[in-house]
Amino acid sequence: MGEVIGQLLPTAVGVALSPLPIVGVILMLLSAKARVNGPAFLIGWLAGLAIVVGLIVAFVDPDRLNKDGGDPTTLDGLLHLVLGILLLLLAVKQWKSRPNKGEEAKMPSWMAKMQDASPIFAVGMGAFLSGLNPKNLIFDIAAGAAIAAGSLTSSQQIVAAL
Template sequence: MGSVIGDLLPLAVGVAVSPIPIIAAILMLLSKRAGSTSIGFALGWVLGIVVATVIFVLLSSSLQKSDDEPSVVVSWIKLALGVLLLVFGAIQWRGRGGEHATPKWMQAIDDMTAAKGFGLGFALAAINPKNLMMCIAAGISIGSATLPTGQVVVAIAIFAVIAASTVCVPVIGYLVAADRLRTPLAQLKVWLQSNNTTVMSVLILVIGVVLIGKGIGGL
């Protein structure tokens, strides 16, 4: 169990520091429907992480060999995910200093309803390629470890809590002390837009190398 949690921590942090959902959550908290939209977004974000992870826990469990050794297929999947993350990280690193246009869906956040916020949160967690690859890697790490059902549930919960924390904590904090958090949230949004691409690209590169190492080690 301990080794699995150790594998999950960098992946969870990789999802947690993803700038797009954090910026989207902050924009919702500064919008005219701050409460309902941000709660819907946070719920969708958590559910998307859990669903994507659980799917690949089940898939990787079915690929596991009966002798409890990591299957070759699982190792190749980890290797492929590591290579893809290296590619994504390199692309992000090369584009870290450029100007980036604001996506149209971000411009429409001020008029979003709770239902649309939920759908957006789910999509960013379960469909966005970078976050999805982290969830796939987490699911494979859990599913290939042949843990008892209770420990599998705990591992998924730990991953989801850490991965979703950077979206959920600001939402909960805003509901408790909205007036005091408006200015810090606006400042955080500006900082993320300026710096998080660099941080994220380095983290993705590191996680990619780790996954490649684990994939090669299981072949």
């Protein structure tokens, strides 16, 4: 189980240091409904992560990711390679869509809504930013695959996912 936790640390750091949710939380905590929306956002965040990682763990066959000796298979290597390429493509897309020199970046509409958000909106944004945000989705898939490949018991999988 320690090996799986070690494999999960880089993805956990990548998800935790994602700037969009950090900005969203700051905007929400500065709003009038911070006491209600903060916990609602956290519930959505955890639910989004749990759904994506849980689906990957449930539907990925650990035997296809591990050889008999526990070493990664070609499929596991290809999965990590594809996820890495997707992250590079996402970085290139974001770099090309940045504002030109002297232009001011437009604030996304969801950030403007965070000031007056309802608890339902906060739950939805938490789930979206943790589970469906393209960068986090790639990290979530990698985490789910690492947990699935770890040949852990169900309780160990839950602990690793937390």
